[in-house]
Amino acid sequence: MGPLHGLKVIELAGIGPGPMAAMLLADMGATVLRIDRKEPVGLGVPRPQKFDLLLRNRRSVPVDLKDPKAIEFVLDLVSHSDVLIEGFRPGVTERLGLGPEVCLAKNPQLIYGRITGWGQDGPMAQIVGHDINFLALTGALDAIGRAGQAPVPPINLVADFGGGTLYLVMGILAALYEAKSSGKGQVIDAAMVDGVASLMTQPHGSFAAGIMSTERGTNVTDSGAPFYDAYECSDGKWVTLGAVETKFYAQALKILGLTELLTDQWKKDQWPQAKQKIAERIRTQSRDQWCAAFEGTESCFAPVLNLQEAPEHPHLKARSTYVDIDGVTQPAPAPRFSRSVPETPQAFRPWKAEEAKEILSPWLSPSEIEAFLNSTLMN
Numbered sequence: 001m002g003p004l005h006g007l008k009v010i011e012l013a014g015i016g017p018g019p020m021a022a023m024l025l026a027d028m029g030a031t032v033l034r035i036d037r038k039e040p041v042g043l044g045v046p047r048p049q050k051f052d053l054l055l056r057n058r059r060s061v062p063v064d065l066k067d068p069k070a071i072e073f074v075l076d077l078v079s080h081s082d083v084l085i086e087g088f089r090p091g092v093t094e095r096l097g098l099g100p101e102v103c104l105a106k107n108p109q110l111i112y113g114r115i116t117g118w119g120q121d122g123p124m125a126q127i128v129g130h131d132i133n134f135l136a137l138t139g140a141l142d143a144i145g146r147a148g149q150a151p152v153p154p155i156n157l158v159a160d161f162g163g164g165t166l167y168l169v170m171g172i173l174a175a176l177y178e179a180k181s182s183g184k185g186q187v188i189d190a191a192m193v194d195g196v197a198s199l200m201t202q203p204h205g206s207f208a209a210g211i212m213s214t215e216r217g218t219n220v221t222d223s224g225a226p227f228y229d230a231y232e233c234s235d236g237k238w239v240t241l242g243a244v245e246t247k248f249y250a251q252a253l254k255i256l257g258l259t260e261l262l263t264d265q266w267k268k269d270q271w272p273q274a275k276q277k278i279a280e281r282i283r284t285q286s287r288d289q290w291c292a293a294f295e296g297t298e299s300c301f302a303p304v305l306n307l308q309e310a311p312e313h314p315h316l317k318a319r320s321t322y323v324d325i326d327g328v329t330q331p332a333p334a335p336r337f338s339r340s341v342p343e344t345p346q347a348f349r350p351w352k353a354e355e356a357k358e359i360l361s362p363w364l365s366p367s368e369i370e371a372f373l374n375s376t377l378m379n
Contacts, residue, residue, distance in 0.1 A: 002029020002342035007176075008362055009083040010074070011058070012065075012098070013037055016156070017115050017164035017192065018087030019054040024169050025083070026057035027333035029342050031362050034060035035074055036351070053330045055348035059359040062351050063377055070377055071097040079106045080363045083172055087115045090125045100187045110185040111175045115168045117159075119191030131156035134163065134192040140200055147217030147224065163195025218268070220244065226274035227252070227265065230304055237287035238304035241278070245300075252299035256281050353378065 007030040011022040019034075026032040034055070049055070063070040075098070078084060084103060086093050093099045100112045117134050118124040132153045135141035140159075145152040168190035175186050206212035206219075218224040227243045243249040246265060253259045258277055264270040282290065287303050294301040305313060311322040311329050323332045326347040333342050351359070353373060360369045372378070 001340065002027070003337055003340040005029035005340070007031065007083065008081045009033070009085065010035060010077055010081045012084070012086040012088070012093070013060075014087035014115075016054075016087075016160045017168065018085050020161055020165040021113070021115065021168045021172070022058065022085055023054050023056055024165065024333075025172070027342055027345060029340070030083075032058040033077065033359070033363065034058055035065070035077075036060040036062045038062045038064045049348065049350070050326060051328060052348070053328065056325065056330075056345045057348075059349055059355075060351050061359060065096050065098070067377065068097070069375065073372065073375075073377060074098060075103070075106050076368070077363045078103050078110060081107065081110060082176070083111045083113060085113045085115070085168070085172075090116060090120045104185055104187075108185055109179055109183065111172055111179065111188065112185065113168050113172050113188045113190065115164055115190045115192075117164075117192045119194060120189045131159040131192070134159035134196055138193055138196040138200060139203075140196050142214070143200075143203060143216055143222060145216045145222070147215065149217070151216065158199065159192045159196050163197075163199055164190060164192040167195035167198065224268075224271060226261070226271050226278050229275065231279050231282040233285060233287040233290060234283055235286040235288075239282065239287055239290050240302050240304060242300040242302075248298055248300045251297050252294075252301060255293050255297060255299060 004025060007025065009022060009025055009030050009032040011018065011032055011034045013019075013034055013036045022032050022034065063073060065071065065074070078098075086098075094101075100114075103110055103112055114120060116125070117129040118127060132141065135144075135153070135158055136151075141151045141153065144154055168188060171188035171190055175188060179185060203212060207214070212219050216222055221228055221244075223229045225244075227241055227249045230238050230240045232238055241252055243252045246262070249265055250259070250262050253261055256278060258281060261274045261277065264274060285293075290301075291303050310316060316322060321332055322329050323344065324330075325345055328347075330345075333345060349355075356369050356373055357366065360372070364372065
């Protein structure tokens with residue numbers, strides 16, 4: 001049933017990090033109800049709802065949050081919930097009548113999770129932004145890319161989902177644990193800039209120690225080192241080496257027939273020449289040929305697979321890392337649990353009035369559900 005079975009979560013509809021946080025909680029067994037807009041207005045990148053995979057494992061109810069009666073309805077749900085997630089700009093839920101003060105007055109044990117780019121306060125709190133902007137301000141973007149080239153956005157994984165979603169979920173789970181002893185809820189201010197800054201802790205330490213330069217593409221893990229980079233094969237496909245440890249680099253160089261490079265592993269002035277030699281050698285064979293050559297060796301090697309290829313890799317298939325839900329291949333829930341194993345995810349099922357009892361029964365009594373269906377909110 002999942003380790004979070006019995007946890008009830010209200011999600012105020014948003015895009016990106018908030019929905020993924022709700023998905024992760026639902027994947028681990030929580031019952032999540034998404035409060036959708038009554039008339040969708042195009043949130044994020046347009047796509048058929050079937051392919052908005054962040055919505056999986058939960059149901060929704062559409063209401064107009066500008067209607068005071070809808071606010072009363074949501075507050076009734078809040079009074080029977082453990083967690084609320086919202087991703088509006090600071091002050092929006094307060095203006096709607098669903099701010100932390102109101103919700104915690106209704107339910108003092110509620111964990112109120114807020115996810116924004118810049119945080120709930122500070123001079124930039126109300127400024128619009130996206131993943132690339134949060135990376136830019138925290139120094140993360142400047143550190144990603146090759147020497148002499150522009151910074152490279154790592155799609156929207158790092159700020160949205162790394163610094164945002166994962167820190168929000170960690171905060172929610174930590175607050176739930178604290179509430180076991182205090183009996184009190186609290187507000188989680190998860191800012192993507194804070195999360196990204198936290199993710200940059202190790203680079204800050206390396207920089208302070210003088211072993212990492214601010215010149216991107218010249219360091220150990222940013223494509224500067226010959227033993228930590230992606231290389232193109234003869235067929236135009238790519239492979240990676242991540243052989244930081246000398247014993248692994250030695251094994252990789254043995255397979256490549258370039259063992260003479262080992263003595264210069266940590267001589268940075270020799271890295272460009274070593275990279276050139278490795279690149280030239282790898283371009284002599286196809287990706288499949290190199291996969292066969294490195295098979296079973298301890299050399300920190302892996303092929304670069306695309307979104308279509310990854311689910312078909314034997315290791316990922318053996319672990320069932322991907323699942324098929326409603327005809328769409330997508331990542332399975334993570335992490336894994338030895339005892340409280342979550343159920344197989346289900347595709348998002350939008351609101352249907354005839355299924356109101358199933359959707360709302362974790363929060364409302366049969367009479368309250370009937371009153372909701374007969375109210376003006378459903379007109």
